[in-house]
Amino acid sequence: MINILVPTDFSALSKVAVLYAIKIANQLDGHITLLHVVTITQTVRHSMHDKIKDLEDDLITFAERDLNKLIKEVCKSVKTTEPISCRVVRASDFHDAIKKEAKRLKTGLIVMGTKGASGLKKAVVGSNTASVIELSQVPVLAVPERAKFKGFKEIVYASDLKNAEKELKMLMPYAENFGATIHLLHIAPSGKDVEALEEKVDKIVQRLGYTNVVTLVLVDYFIEGAIDQYLGVCKADLLAMFTHNLTFYEKLFDRSMTRKMAFQSSVPLLAFKQKR
Template sequence: MQQLLIPTDFSENAWNALKYGLELFKKTECTIHLLHVNSIPPYSGAGTSVQAAGENFKDILLKESKISLQELLVRIEKLPANDRHTFVPIALYDYFVDTVKRESETKKIDLIIMGTKGASGLKRATIGSNTGDVIVKVKCPLLAVPEDAAFSPPGEIAFVTDFHIGYDPKVLDTLINMAVLHNSIIRVLYISKKGEELCDEQVKNKDFLDD
């Protein structure tokens, strides 16, 4: 059974990423963890009264999040029924990336699915700040779904590499499983400079991918 983690902020972009994931794995038995994180503000209150107010604020946020998650489940129920999918709503109050990392480890997540809207600044304009942070800091395969992307079965998948990275077999298994589901072709793409030859490390990693 696949364990999927889909963070949501209840935006249409997050909804689109969720629908994309459901279509991608519609033939697979999955437990889908729907995670909403109420991020801790970058400051802490001082004093008992402020702390008490903060705790009350946390309770209010979590209550609202749980309601929104139930509304999301109702929206999901309006999609074509799929008895292969089980949904687990999760509402937490914590730092976003830390939470995603912890949940992916404790629940043995096979794949994280996130939308890419929400970029701040040119550097992250293609993926968004939260998605970019998760890619960098969380050791779990992640599928980034571009804003307004419409699902179509992946006929061909491009695996772009410079052969300098030795890949974790779990990451490759996730990719292979996705390809098998849709009879997709995986094409490993390496682009070299003119006259450049592979070093010993690159040859080793290339042979690993061939295997």
């Protein structure tokens, strides 16, 4: 059983994430907790403190009501195998609240919505999801606004190969639960040493013994574009990535590039934080 945490602000986008999470939970016998964070004001004049406190109390009451309303609404669209829990917390920092709740609930997966955008809109819309991906120690599933859950049969794991064996071990339980094929994809910025890279990938897969793995090394300088194209070619249901500290090739897997893929990807993005 897996505990799934779904932060929500009651937007249409967060509702997409809730519906998606329910279908995952149904398949994995998981338990869902919906979380709404009421952001509190830390520094106010003493004369305003009581008024601010009353306002925050009202916001919590309204949020609890809206959470119960949301549950009733989504349950009309999809059946749930487990009751859905609700949590409203007040905190000065949204991301810190999610981190604490994830730890308290022993969360195995955080599910959030994300919306493709550009320019200033990209900086605002879905920024919470991208920031949670950057900071969370728990895997985060970023769900595009038009995504519909049909299971995870084809999982593309985009790898820089530096920690591929360790990362595959983390990804394999997800693939096994859904009977999925993993596409281990490495994008090389040049054609140099491609054969050696292919041999390295094959040896990693052989050592792990997971049979449902397709390995592929592509040459393309525009890494994120190559990944997005391959997602369409193999009709991927999920893109898996691991966030790393920045090095030369890891520009794809650093926090900013993972953020880009969260916005750019046409399929859900499962982001893990690589622990070194």
